[in-house]
Amino acid sequence: MIDVFSYVPAIVLLPFFSFLIALGVGKYLPKGGAFGGIAATAGSFLLSLWVLATVAGGEAANRTLYYWASEGGAGIGPTDIELSFGILIDPLSALMLVIVTLVALLVHVFSLGYMNDEGETGLPRYYAGLGLFTASMLGFVVADNLLMAFMFFELVGLCSYLLIGFHFREPGPPSAAKKAFLVTRFGDYFFLIGVVAVIATFGTAQFAGTESFPHLAEAALAGEGSVAWTPAGVELQTWLTVVGLLVLGGVVGKSAQFPLHTWLPDAMEGPTPVSALIHAATMVAAGVYLVARMYGFYALTPTTLAVIAFIGGFTALFAATMGVVKDELKQVLAYSTISQYGYMMLALGAGGYVAAVFHLTTHAFFKALLFLGAGAVIIAMHHNEDMWDMGGLKAKMPVTYYTFLAGSLALAGIFPFAGFWSKDEILYEALVHGLNDPLLLGGYLMGLLAVPVTAFYTFRMVFLTFHGEARSDTARDPEPVRWNVKGPLTVLGTLAVVTGFINMVPVQKVLGLEGIDLLHLWLDNHWGGIEGLSSHHYADIGPYSSGYLVGGEVGTVLVGAAVSLGLALGGLLVAWRLYNVPSPTEHTAKLGGIKDVLYNNYYLDELQVWLAYRTEDVAGGANTFDQGIIDGVVNGVSSVSLFGGSRIRRIQSGVVSQYAALLTLGLVALLLALGLSGGWFL
């Protein structure tokens, strides 16, 4: 029986090869190397499916493949560290592999329609970027230790830079790319400290196994072991919390959580398929995935969990409110992404490990769908993204409309679409755990408040785009899209409908049907996995206990579901009333002053720009200081010496009798000095 896990590296390498090919000989290939990318991602996808199947067959892998820097040493400072690359294949990463490869594949296909058919230039560069992006993300997914994870995490950032800035000849994209990289780099700064701290503290960065750092931390906290090092005078618990928060920095950056979310809306400057990739499967997902990956560590530190939950809940609501007033299709989607990942963070913080992964999955599909749908619309609208120029596209592009609608329903969390199940479970987890934890409860309430807002802006978008009458000539006569656009949309549309059914917890709880909450079982190593990486284990070490409202568990489930669904429908209806009319008008004026605040994203960009300028001022000051004072001293020394020289040379007056006098004086002075010191004149 062949060992599938030995092919896991190929999953990562195939897209990497497509990157090399596209970069090297792309311009000689048809479609600028697109087919290479499609083939590679398809290959990776099939391999991932195979891996998934194997994992379902009860196997898992945690292997070190390559030592980056050899072990061993003097035993001074951190030593015997294993800095290595390896693969960790368990239910979680297997699932993620499938998601990433699938979305990447569809995006590649879609790009044929979006880039090639639109006659873009620089396609080899584009497909090279996609390939590298996919490869980096896959490398991150299979990483078996934190250092490797960090490395590919950073590479993902690089690729986002390259792809967001794809249209480098225009002023906007390069700036957006810079912002994306810088903001996430700022987060990664803390992440890197975290990595170093983990290695220094535990001497290892492994995720899984008895020698893994979550395991060591758990043992140390339980008093059954000790860590290699902690800073002098810091409690272990405190230190672990600090480390957790440091790593969280990277997560907040990449997953665009408050306050490092500002890069994401700008990132819409990139080509739409890239946006789909970034938002659904790769970059933004990376953050959440990281927390899930090392959940065994976070579960040990309640403070960190609470922070995660609160950030998540807040971001969910906060971003949703901003989505309400945007006029551009992709902008709305961007804010919805931020908000949705807020939900996932809330889930993780609330101990809803499975719920988070569930939402990660569903969201990957319906958000990819929405972006690709938006892409289709943009093709049709000749790259005009303003929703106020659209309208009435429903009739002209049915496939796009119905798939897009499915995605929207999922996003809004309408029964029975995928989003409903996952979002509902998140809220449920937050509720039951939050009843004993006020901070968490706050997160829950914010999450709950975000539900109607989400539904509202989602359908505002749908109605403005597809319903009513066409508000511009292009909308009246949109450009048709081809199979390579419709195909991916159909696939994703289906998924957006059905994905929810893999984890119908409410049904299971209410009807008591065992075994239909597949994802729970899956992540609980029901079909096998790796010791210590199961949701149950996380629940055991986690700080939370469940509390129930009226009617115990079932009651709480029903109440929670009812409330969130009701709110969602409420939001939907408002949007219907306001915008599902032949010629809708802006109602933002009703918001009064808040409108400007929302339009300007709570002035957070302004704040960051202000910070950037202040930094430049400081730099300028430092420069003046350097040129003036420090270098001034250096040059001062020389000019002083030269001045001294020009004074000294004046002694040489040219008059010989003065020489005689000076000479005599000098001699006499010497005589006196030595005479007095030697006591000759006594």
Add this chain to the structure above:
Amino acid sequence: MIEALIGFTFAAALLVLLAPDEWAGRLAFAFSLLPFAGSLYLWSGFESAGNALTGGDIGYMTQIEWLEVGGRTVSWFVGVDGISLPLVVLTTFLVPLAIVSAWTPIDSRQSQFYGLMLFMEANLLGVFTALDFFLWFVFWEAVLVPMYFLIGVWGGPRRKYAAIKFFVYTNAASLLMFIGFMSLTFALGGSVSSFALPEITGAIADGGLGTWFGISPDRIAMVAFLAMFAGFAVKVPIVPVHTWLPDAHVEAPTPVSVLLAGVLLKMGTYALLRFNFTMLPDQASALAVPIAAIAVISVIYGAMLALAQKDLKRIVAYSSVSSMGYVILGLVVFTEYGVGGATFQMVAHGLISGLMFMAVGVIYNATHTRMVGDMSGMADRMPVAVGILVAGAFGYMGLPLMAGFAGEFFIFVGSFAAPSLPYAPIFTALAMFGIVIVAGYLLSAMQSTLFGPFELETDYDVGPAPFHDVAPLAVLLVAIIVLGVAPDIFFEMIRDAAVPVVEGVTING
């Protein structure tokens, strides 16, 4: 073997000097390949075993007495260990590339230019292999002379000022260092009979320092340490004695900047490691906190200065100051990863800064300006060169799987939990913030020069760069990535040589 390497390089320098201008460049390139091959040969046959100064065995050692002065022998004493060999390879690797990168910009007195380049290479090899103080000092000082001409003759508008400043400033530093080291030697009195560095190191380690003209051994050691540290700090350079560097870099022609940043700065850190941190480890660890503070200041302050620059070369120059700060931090923490990482970072930064200066040079060749404001959208006209420049910039930002990340990461790992440095985590975290600022200024500079619509203040028509301009860049980039993916090809031997240094500190036992 080593003397053959150095001797050949000197001979090559002479030949090129006499060669006609039109093919001096090609000839120099051909010649410079042999030292590279030679260093590869050294590398292939090298068995790393400990540190040359602390009694580890020395690769390819030769020791011939040269002359005797004041009862102590000065000898031709060369050899390599895990610390010096990578730097030798780096030098011989960079010089051919630098020579090729000179083909375009250097259009006058070529034979003299390439002759001096090779002459400098020979001396650099001497600096990294010499194990006798006077021999080492001869090479150390002799590097200044070709550099003076290379900046002064082929440099930019303010080249004369820059050349003299570099010349006088660094020479003053070496004199200070000389006095410090000499008093140390004489305080050893009869316990040493030569200026061989291993012998002196051993004697100091065995407490050979005696009272000298009424000064207690500890004080002498401390004074000597400070004098030498100050002396080498100029060469590194460390804030606040760094101001010669930007001027020198801005005025120097591209290939010279490449060697200046790539190798000459490493002379300073190499000497710091060899003299201050290997010979006087306890003084070093006694001063750990101030030195670490200086290192952190160098990192942040240098980065802030780079942020304020408008001249691409100045940006890279100041960021070199910043990067060297990491090296100092790595050295002072006296951990295996710290010292090893610092040495690794020397090589890594040598490659990356070389690449950056070369790439900026390629753009300058086409546009004849380096001012950020004068151009934009260069990517449109010279895609390949710009592509490599972008890659190099990310390498400079410490992108994983490129050499820079390896060096910095090792240093951080080594310094974060260093037992010998109080508040090590704080210092490390502060220093690490450099990776954010560096991203800040490099990305901004790239955005405004490389991207956006193509505009150029100077009226030159810019086309794709010629092959022999781009080829060295590509080679460097490959080297950087290889070193980033497999740092062990150097790091293993470096660690071998670094461990004895680390164990030299008393508190490390």
Add this chain to the structure above:
Amino acid sequence: MTAVASSIPPEWYLLLAAAVFCIGLFGVLTRNDALYFLMSVELMMNAANINFVAFALYYGDLTGQVFALFVIALAAAEVAIGIGIILVLYRNFGVTDVTVPTEMRW
């Protein structure tokens, strides 16, 4: 004669010599004319001669006296050359004032 000479305590000779030397030095410092300068230098040399002769007597060996003769000869030679230089000085500058030629200074 020798008795008289030797009956005088050596300090006196020293004082005499010192006095003559200082007179000469005074002349050198005050007079700007080359010839005066030359003469004053002669005085200073002869002051030395006094010492030599006197202490040769005092120690009773002839070295000093013989050396004095050498000195006289050398002084003469020096004067000869001095005169020569003063001549060309006069030819080029038209004066014998040593403070006049100041073309080279600083």
Add this chain to the structure above:
Amino acid sequence: MVNTLPQVAALLPVFLLAFTGLALLLVDTISPDTRSNTSMAVVGAVGSLAASAASVWLVVSGTGSPDTGGAITLFAEAIKVDTMALFFSAIFASVTALVVVAAHDYFHDHASPAAFYSLTLFAATGMALLAAANSLAVVFVALEMVSLPSYVLVAYLKRNRGSVEAGLKYFLVGALSSAIFLFGISLVYAATGSLLFGGVAEGIGSLDGLAGIAGLGIVMIVGGVAYKTASVPFHFWAPEAYEGAPAPVSAFLSSASKAAGFVVAFRLFTEAFPVGASLAAGIDWVLAFGVLAAVTMTLGNFAAAVQEEVKRMLAYSSIGHAGYVLIGVAALSAGGSANGSVMGAAMAHLLVYGFMNTGAFLFVAMAERWGVGRTFEDYAGLAKRAPVASTAMAVFMFSLAGLPPFAGFFSKYFLFMGAIDNGFLWLAAFGAVNSVVSLYYYSRVVKALFIDDPASSSSLDAIDVRPTGLYAAVVFAAVATVLLLPGFGPVIETAEAAASALF
């Protein structure tokens, strides 16, 4: 084999020089026509080279060195030939050779070059004699033998106001100084009752109440030495003399004559006034020299840094170097372990200096021969038209600045090293600071030659001839300056041995 020779053979260099001088007079009387210039030059060169070869040979064969029966004393101990004497006569002779060869081109259109050669040779004879003096009497006579021809040589261009002014100043200051020197000798004689170094040393050992007189005398002698070595405060003649004199003469004075002054100092202050005895008697001439050294090098270097004319810059730089070499005497200490090495280093530096400084002045001579101006600006871009000579000049400049790979590097650093070894850190520090300054103005010359562009395209047309002799001399000096770095071993070891023999 040396022992089979008559003892007098040890004075071979002196005799050779003297005979050459006389022979030159003869040649001049035989063929007083214009071609005599060449023949003179040849004779002079041959003679001085022979002398130099003789000294080297004698050193190698170990004449006068401790391991062959110690120094050879002649003429009632008035003369004493040892390794140091021969070492220095080698310096004098080789410098003389260089100067003579160079002079051939320099005086190509001079009315009567004959006297120049003989005078130079006689001066050289005096120096060689000085190196072997063992009695204050001989010292004074030999010193005058050096000075009197030098006065004439400086004023040799009779119709050149600069030359004459220089000669006058040199003469006046010289006369005054030698008078002071002589009076100092007389006082020492008065205090110790002997003119022989040995006797003086004994006398110093047993001064009863005469310490004051001896002290006065010694300080005055220090003055005399300071004059010959152009050290503060007796340096005033130097800038003018070097600037005004014909360049070959400047070379001769600044190298050979200075070395002569130092050889006197080394002898007197080791054999006549030993450190220990003098300090015991309360005569701290070490301090005196220390002060002089510090002041001299500072004044020389700082003044040199701000000159406009290359020749005058070199004049000041040679004052600065006098300061360095004075360390050789100033860093002595009673029973100091490194006395030998520091003084040896000083000697070695003088040897190297003899080549590099002479070479530098000879390059100036070449520039004067070409008729390009005297200032730094006038030298701009010379390398384009005269690469070889300019490279040689660069070698001299860097070597004077003490940079490898040139001999000046070792000699200077060993000097500092010796000072540090003897505990005179402060002197070494002074030296260090000053050599940084010197670096600045020496590199100014190189900058002018290689980096600066000529003032005008026609400004270099003056370089129309290739004076063979000057070229030969300059290139030879440059080669020597370079080769002395790898070959520094024998030099420093001989010098140290010679110096150590004095303690």
